[in-house]
Amino acid sequence: MARPATVTIDLDAIAHNYRVAKSQAPARKALAVVKANAYGHGAIDVARKLETEADGFAVACIEEALELREAGIRNPILLLEGFFQADELADIGRHDLWTVVHNQAQLDAIARADLSAPLNVWLKLDTGMHRLGFAPDAYRAAYRRLKALPQVRSLTLMSHFTSAEDPASPATRHQLERFERVSRDCPSPRSFANSAATMTLPEAHHDWQRPGIILYGASPFVADPEVQAQLKPAMTLTSEVIAVRELRPGEAIGYNGTWVCEAPTRVGTVAMGYADGYPRQARNGTPVLVNGQRSRLLGRVSMDMLMVDLTGLEAGVGSSVEFWGRNLLANEVAPWCDTIAYTLFTGITRRVHRRVLG
Numbered sequence: 416m417a418r419p420a421t422v423t424i425d426l427d428a429i430a431h432n433y434r435v436a437k438s439q440a441p442a443r444k445a446l447a448v449v450k451a452n453a454y455g456h457g458a459i460d461v462a463r464k465l466e467t468e469a470d471g472f473a474v475a476c477i478e479e480a481l482e483l484r485e486a487g488i489r490n491p492i493l494l495l496e497g498f499f500q501a502d503e504l505a506d507i508g509r510h511d512l513w514t515v516v517h518n519q520a521q522l523d524a525i526a527r528a529d530l531s532a533p534l535n536v537w538l539k540l541d542t543g544m545h546r547l548g549f550a551p552d553a554y555r556a557a558y559r560r561l562k563a564l565p566q567v568r569s570l571t572l573m574s575h576f577t578s579a580e581d582p583a584s585p586a587t588r589h590q591l592e593r594f595e596r597v598s599r600d601c602p603s604p605r606s607f608a609n610s611a612a613t614m615t616l617p618e619a620h621h622d623w624q625r626p627g628i629i630l631y632g633a634s635p636f637v638a639d640p641e642v643q644a645q646l647k648p649a650m651t652l653t654s655e656v657i658a659v660r661e662l663r664p665g666e667a668i669g670y671n672g673t674w675v676c677e678a679p680t681r682v683g684t685v686a687m688g689y690a691d692g693y694p695r696q697a698r699n700g701t702p703v704l705v706n707g708q709r710s711r712l713l714g715r716v717s718m719d720m721l722m723v724d725l726t727g728l729e730a731g732v733g734s735s736v737e738f739w740g741r742n743l744l745a746n747e748v749a750p751w752c753d754t755i756a757y758t759l760f761t762g763i764t765r766r767v768h769r770r771v772l773g
């Protein structure tokens with residue numbers, strides 16, 4: 416390995432986190448959400464790690480599902496957005512995938528389809544997200560229609576929370592009430608809970624949880640340590656110091672000189688940049704660990720490098736730098752970049768050397 420930029424994926428941590436999710440409602444089932452390449456952790460590696468214990472997996476689209484089937488994953492796989500074109504139904508049938516139905520066009524396509532075997536359908540209700548799903552008025556008719564189709568083997572009712580990670584938001588209560596009211600006389604299994612609801616909202620556990628971000632060791636409750644304490648961070652992004660210089664007060668660092676030294680400053684240049692997935696939006700002062708010691712970003716992140724403060728630290732060329740992971744939570748770094756752990760995880764690019772543990 417030459418350039419030291421490395422992302423380390425700890426699959427044992429992900430297995431631990433899946434068990435934490437399951438333990439919230441041991442009698443119910445949980446789909447491990449592995450869309451977007453398992454939030455950047457490697458969908459095939461994660462699915463292989465979990466295949467003996469996961470009740471199923473959830474992905475965004477058929478391309479992501481087929482990648483898992485081709486890797487030999489036999490568990491149920493749910494397409495969270497269903498299919499985009501009717502010709503996907505052949506592969507959905509052939510590979511025994513489960514599909515969301517969120518609109519009339521998908522429902523009509525199933526009704527017209529000549530399938531070799533009937534489908535497992537998750538019928539989505541829009542309880543307030545206003546992104547996907549049937550409106551409450553149309554939901555029951557869609558349910559009855561699907562129930563009567565020979566192309567449908569089983570139905571599961573689902574919806575998605577807008578704000579379950581915010582205990583102060585009244586939206587969660589409203590969404591739950593709408594879900595219960597609209598689906599009252601639809602006798603089928605249900606699924607509502609994302610990570611936040613899985614961890615804190617037993618009334619939303621229903622039959623299937625859909626944990627995503629917690630599998631990767633980041634709590635959806637950014638400011639609250641309680642959930643985080645149960646999780647193990649699965650992705651650690653590291654690199655090394657490749658150059659060191661001593662600057663005098665008044666000297667500026669990096670593009671556009673957005674950091675000007677107020678005191679004599681020892682600056683380390685690190686092989687990590689926005690083309691690796693470290694956000695360019697990271698502000699001066701964003702925390703980093705240098706040889707395990709807390710330090711901070713100085714100046715603007717460039718494409719391939721960034722600068723950190725080494726003043727007073729035991730550090731030099733070759734010192735290791737952690738940007739987030741086992742010892743520095745992505746949830747602590749994300750607000751410095753005006754974002755959330757989800758985008759940090761999914762943003763790592765293929766230039767970064769990948770190391771998989773467990």
Ligand SMILES: *Cc1c(COP(=O)(O)O)cnc(C)c1O
Pocket residue numbers: 448450495575608609610611625626627628629635
């Ligand atoms: C991504 C997604 C999830 C998982 O959300 P987390 O916040 O990562 O737990 C669950 N359900 C649906 C429909 C999703 O799109």
